[in-house]
Amino acid sequence: MRATGTSTVTWVWWRAPDLWLLVPGVGAQGGDLQTALHAGLRADGLGVLINVSRSIAQAGDPGAAARAVRDEINVVRNAYHVTGAARTAPSARSQLAADLVESGCVRFGRFKLKSGVVSPIYLDLRRLVTYPAILRRVARAYGEILRELTFDRLAGIPYAALPIATAVALEMNVPLIYPRREVKDYGTQAVIEGDHRAGETIAVIDDLATTGGSKIEAIDKLTQAGLIVRDIVVLIERGQGAETLLAQAGYRLHAVMTLSELLSEWRRSGAIDHAQFDEVIRWLAQA
Known part of the structure; x- marks a missing residue:
């Protein structure tokens, strides 16, 4: 990501795995949503706040754009809902x-x-x-x-x-x-x-x-x-x-x-x- 590199997100997660991470730079600014999520999500599928306001605001149908982002996030999050799953380095x-x-x-x-x-x-x-x-x-x-x-x-x-x-x-x-x-x-x-x-x-x-x-x-x-x-x-x-x-x-x-x-x-x-x-x-x- 341009605004927040994935290596930075991973570095922060590895040192403070229980904190919520605010991740800008996704979407219109060039950052990849899937990569950002995997860099920062906890094992429970939570812990990342993705800022995609520009992409949604500039879309022809902001509602549809927001739903598409939500669905893509949930596909990744659902994969983390494995009871007791451990994050590998x-x-x-x-x-x-x-x-x-x-x-x-x-x-x-x-x-x-x-x-x-x-x-x-x-x-x-x-x-x-x-x-x-x-x-x-x-x-x-x-x-x-x-x-x-x-x-x-x-x-x-x-x-x-x-x-x-x-x-x-x-x-x-x-x-x-x-x-x-x-x-x-x-x-x-x-x-x-x-x-x-x-x-x-x-x-x-x-x-x-x-x-x-x-x-x-x-x-x-x-x-x-x-x-x-x-x-x-x-x-x-x-x-x-x-x-x-x-x-x-x-x-x-x-x-x-x-x-x-x-x-x-x-x-x-x-x-x-x-x-x-x-x-x-x-x-x-x-x-």
């Missing part, structure tokens, strides 16, 4: 965003999802297993959140999250279990692999959060074994309803980064252009 966010592009974990185009919906973006975190240095950084990012939680063991959700959960368990030196997707009809016929005892508290590890349905299914197997689950930690929260569904079931969702935050990082770095960014943001708003 700006330099670490940039590194993780670059890592996901380098490893091919994010792709842009036209992709049919399991639900049948066509998405302009595809996230495949299974590819992290091929990049040990990146997987190690991902594990450390999970660890920053997990160290603030209380639990006895980790549980990875098959299959994509198992390599991540293993890396996190090694990084933190904590025991890991996982609920089987298909229960064996031979041997021990175990529903849950790994040592565990009823009454223990489990922190669940997954790669992504979209709607939250698959997590409920996995958690049910853990709770049926007498284990206690309160927290689920993911690398990326897509902002498509998982937090609400999980909260209604009594679970807290924590995310290393939101998809909106990643999109801003990718646009800032030139990994995607404005058209790609706008297309995904519009898709997320309608999803």
Whole structure:
């Protein structure tokens, strides 16, 4: 931004994360709204007052211009409404965003999802297993959140999250279990692999959060074994309803980064252009 550079906003936020920030220079003065929000928003989606008076006053339809700004702000804010989400340091966010592009974990185009919906973006975190240095950084990012939680063991959700959960368990030196997707009809016929005892508290590890349905299914197997689950930690929260569904079931969702935050990082770095960014943001708003 011209009036208030994003590096300045980030610098102030990092030193006074609980203060409200008044951010001028957005819109008519050349500042980018999405970038400004990601530089200053708190984990609760609050903390930034955006001054766009000139853009609205000079618009042909000030009311429509104000509503458009409001809607764009809310798309970003809603992605921050993940209970207990932790802000990752700006330099670490940039590194993780670059890592996901380098490893091919994010792709842009036209992709049919399991639900049948066509998405302009595809996230495949299974590819992290091929990049040990990146997987190690991902594990450390999970660890920053997990160290603030209380639990006895980790549980990875098959299959994509198992390599991540293993890396996190090694990084933190904590025991890991996982609920089987298909229960064996031979041997021990175990529903849950790994040592565990009823009454223990489990922190669940997954790669992504979209709607939250698959997590409920996995958690049910853990709770049926007498284990206690309160927290689920993911690398990326897509902002498509998982937090609400999980909260209604009594679970807290924590995310290393939101998809909106990643999109801003990718646009800032030139990994995607404005058209790609706008297309995904519009898709997320309608999803």
